[in-house]
Amino acid sequence: MAVLVYTESWNGSFKKASFEAVSYAAQLANKIGTEAIALTIASSDDAAQLGNYGATKVLNITNESLATFNNQAYANAIVAAAEANGADTIIISNTNNGKAIAPIIAAKRNAGLITNAIELPSSTSPLTVKRKTFSSKAFTNYSSTAAQNVISITPNALGTIENGATAQIESFDYTATSSDNRLSSVSVDRASGKISLTEADFVVSAGRGLKGPENWGMVEELAGLLGAATACSKPVSDIGWRPHSEHVGQTGIAINPELYIAIGISGAIQHLAGVNASKNIVVINTDPEAPFFKAADYGIVGDAFDVVPKLIEALKIHKANN
Amino acid sequence: MKILVCISHVPDTTSKIKFTNNQTEFDSNGITFVINPYDEFGLTRAMKIKESTGATITVVNVGAASTEPTLRKALAIGADEAVRIDADPKDGSTVARLIADYAKEQNFDLIVTGRESIDYNGGIVPGMLATYLDIPFVNACIGFELEGTNAKAVREIDGGKETLEGTLPMLIAGQKGLVEEKELRIPAMRGIMMARKKPLSVIAAGDTRVSTTVVSFELPETKAACTMIDAGNVEQLVELLHTEAKVI
Numbered sequence: 001m002a003v004l005v006y007t008e009s010w011n012g013s014f015k016k017a018s019f020e021a022v023s024y025a026a027q028l029a030n031k032i033g034t035e036a037i038a039l040t041i042a043s044s045d046d047a048a049q050l051g052n053y054g055a056t057k058v059l060n061i062t063n064e065s066l067a068t069f070n071n072q073a074y075a076n077a078i079v080a081a082a083e084a085n086g087a088d089t090i091i092i093s094n095t096n097n098g099k100a101i102a103p104i105i106a107a108k109r110n111a112g113l114i115t116n117a118i119e120l121p122s123s124t125s126p127l128t129v130k131r132k133t134f135s136s137k138a139f140t141n142y143s144s145t146a147a148q149n150v151i152s153i154t155p156n157a158l159g160t161i162e163n164g165a166t167a168q169i170e171s172f173d174y175t176a177t178s179s180d181n182r183l184s185s186v187s188v189d190r191a192s193g194k195i196s197l198t199e200a201d202f203v204v205s206a207g208r209g210l211k212g213p214e215n216w217g218m219v220e221e222l223a224g225l226l227g228a229a230t231a232c233s234k235p236v237s238d239i240g241w242r243p244h245s246e247h248v249g250q251t252g253i254a255i256n257p258e259l260y261i262a263i264g265i266s267g268a269i270q271h272l273a274g275v276n277a278s279k280n281i282v283v284i285n286t287d288p289e290a291p292f293f294k295a296a297d298y299g300i301v302g303d304a305f306d307v308v309p310k311l312i313e314a315l316k317i318h319k320a321n322n
Numbered sequence: 323m324k325i326l327v328c329i330s331h332v333p334d335t336t337s338k339i340k341f342t343n344n345q346t347e348f349d350s351n352g353i354t355f356v357i358n359p360y361d362e363f364g365l366t367r368a369m370k371i372k373e374s375t376g377a378t379i380t381v382v383n384v385g386a387a388s389t390e391p392t393l394r395k396a397l398a399i400g401a402d403e404a405v406r407i408d409a410d411p412k413d414g415s416t417v418a419r420l421i422a423d424y425a426k427e428q429n430f431d432l433i434v435t436g437r438e439s440i441d442y443n444g445g446i447v448p449g450m451l452a453t454y455l456d457i458p459f460v461n462a463c464i465g466f467e468l469e470g471t472n473a474k475a476v477r478e479i480d481g482g483k484e485t486l487e488g489t490l491p492m493l494i495a496g497q498k499g500l501v502e503e504k505e506l507r508i509p510a511m512r513g514i515m516m517a518r519k520k521p522l523s524v525i526a527a528g529d530t531r532v533s534t535t536v537v538s539f540e541l542p543e544t545k546a547a548c549t550m551i552d553a554g555n556v557e558q559l560v561e562l563l564h565t566e567a568k569v570i
Contacts, residue, residue, distance in 0.1 A: 010480070069484075071449075071459060096479050099437075100461035103449025106415065112533040113415065113446050128537060135440050137339040139540040146533040182458045183488040186474070190482025198480060202569070226570070238503040244464065245478065250335050250440060251359045251498065259569045270335045276542060280567045282559065283548070293548050298562060302553030310556040318560045318570065 003029040003036045004087035005055065006078050008097055012044035016199050017093035017155035019053050024120065024153050025091040026054020027161065032089075032124050038167065039081045041074060042067050051167030053160055058167045059085070065176035068188075069097055073180035075104035080174050082109070089127070094152040095198060102152045112144030118157040118277075127151075135250040135273040155199045156256045157277070195229040197248065202228035203257045203278070205248060206236070209264015209285065209304055213241035218308045219263065225315050231255070233265045249274035264304045267292025284308065323377035323490075325368045326430040328421060328447065329396050330358035330439040331389035341539040348441075348539070357392055360436025364496035366506055367466055368434050369400045375468070377431075378402045382424065384417045386410050390522065397517035398509030404520065409527035413534050414446030421447070422454035423528050431471070433493040437462050448495035458492045464499030 005025035007018035022038055029036040038055035040047050047058040059081050066073055078101065082090055090105060092098040094116055106113035112127070118139070119130040126143045129151060133140040197203065204223040210216065216230075223230045230246060237247035248255050250270040260278035264285060265271060272295050275281070283296040284307050293299045300307050333339070334356045340349040357365070368379050381396040383389050384407040393404040407424060411417045425433065433452070438445035445461075452459035464483060465476030471490040476483050478497070494500075509517070551559045563570045 015480075071461070096462055096477070099445050100449065100459070100477070103414075103418075103446050104453045104459065106446070107418070107450040107453035110533075113444070113450075114534060115444050115446065130540075133442050133539075134333075134339045135335075135443060137542075138341070139542070140442070141537040141540070142534045143537050144534045179456075183460065183475075183486045183492070186485040186487050188479070188482065188484045190479065194481045196480035237498075244499045245481075245483075247498070254443075259563070259567070269338070273335075280563070280569055282563075293550075295545055296548040297545070297567065298551060298559055299548045300551050300553050300556065300559065307553055307556060311559065314557045314560045315570075317557075318564065322564070 001032070001034040002085055002087040003032070003034060003089045003091060004039060004078070004082045004085060005036060005091040006039050007043070007050060008093055008095060009040065009043040009045060012042070014043060014045045015093070015095065017095055019160045020155065020158055021091050021093045021153060022050050022053035022055050023160040024158055027120055028089065028091070028124070031121070037085055037087060039078060039172070041077060047169050048166040051165040052162050054163060055167045058169045059172035060169055061172050061174055063173055063175055066174065068185055070176060070180060070183070070185070071097070071100040071104060072182070073176035075101040075108065076177070076180060077174035078105055079108050081172055084172070088148050090150045092150065092152040094154050098152050102150050106150045109148045109150070110146065111148035111150050112146035113150045114142050114144065115152045117151050117153045120158070132254070132277070136254050136277050137273050154256065156201070195227070197229045197231060197246070197253050197255055200229035200255070201258045202226045203231050203248070203255055203259070204228045204261045204263070205231035205233070205265060206263040206304070207233035207265030208235050215305075216242070218312065222261070222308060222312050222315070225312060225319070226259070233271055262292060263308060265292060266290045267295060323375055323431045324429065325371060325377050325379045326425055326428070326433045327361065327365045327368050327379060327381045327396070327401065328433070328435040328451070329361050329365070329381045329383045329392060330436065331355050331383060331385055331392040332358045332439050332441045335359065335440065339541070341541070345539050346536065355389070355392060357395055358436050358439045360438060360440070360497050362506055363498055363500045364434035364436055364494070365396055365399060365401065366501040367496060369507065370501070371432070371468060372400065380405060380430070382407065382421055384409050384411045384420050384527070393522055394517050395509060397520045397522070398513040399507050400513065402520065404522040406522065406524045407527050408524050409530050412536070413532035414442070414444040415450055415533050416530055418447045418450035418454060419529060420527050421451050424525065425455060431490045433457070433491070435493065435495045437495040437497045448493060452493040455493070458488055460486060460492065460494045463494040463496045466494055466500060
């Protein structure tokens, strides 16, 4: 009956997406009339705070064999926790790690898997969930006919609900098997302090209009001022001005921040597909006919090299006064 | 060495998406179908392995006869043989099970897929297929090197990357980075001619039961008109983001 939610952490701290996942699980549990149980693995964060988002109980795995992420071991640990607690619905964040474990869990449990969910289920019997499809050009309502289900939810698509409660913590144990360890992690390369694009509230992105990689300084300055992640268009990553990991769009990363600022990006249909779920879109482009203006909330026709420095100054003044 | 590359047949990236039959069916009218871009990165990586080790490449698709031109294109790029599992797939788990049923008998050393298809974006098939075959699974794979049967795979993580090591068999779900965009291959006339002679076998689908079904499709709401701000008055944008959008 219960809903089990896996709360991902990074370097021991819960990711923002994990609080969204717990809030989702708690609301779904409430609809079904059951409880939401959170599962943490290798987290040193205060697990009781998950109660604030609606978890009644937190299962805590501290087994040394799961100290670093391993998709097979984590998936099996989640399956074991679901079985031990009679959970037939599992909630996961659709992060890179979440995507690497959700299908394993679904295959092991013979479960229906609905990824990229952007809303709470509109029905719990049969379980019906709206998800992003066609690279955000459309949405699809899916119904599951399976007895067990896994839902992975899009980060930033749903907020959190806080209730001030604390959850009781229980330890749960799972030890990675030799089969879990067929792949071993050699190195993790992650820029410290870098904001992950899928979870960022603000994203500043630029395209070929910037004329060359040497001109990204102002993009980074603007992003720094807003606490934003930086992104780029496909052509810019293809010519190597910026890393692939910054490419947002249909074949890159799909994002849905509170604010997306696009500088010197014309707005090809493939780019729009990856960013049109952003809640507010600002477009700065020299070409008044750029298709991106049709998808924008705010637009400035002008040269990036003129507009962006002015925007940086205006934001500095705004920050000083607020 | 035997490599299996799973090919999804999808609307090309410039497609305008429409639905029909009371928003319950995808409208393929006027749509050009292509090899799923993520799969194409994988196929190109497989071609490089083939060229350095003499591996053979089988491409597989679960689909109706209408998907055969996409498989022929994969053969023209350089795959050795194609297999079409004859079904009209409705659900990622069905596709994964059908490919697993086929691959179980074949003992592939390496299975390559895209991280997801650009139409349904489920990201379901790779991980389920690996699990049904009981082999390790590397998602969002952006680098892959082989030395004998020892593999080094790089996967994208949120805000960075992780390098993994293991021995074959395994399944990698690729994306850009596995090869660069400029390394993608456009089939030459010779390749297209040769592809006509390469084997494309059709096998009957076994268990096609589904665990999820599409209830309906929706298109995003059209945006209200964009508020234009004069380039000489950038302060107004900051003001609107503060008072109207309330994001800063």
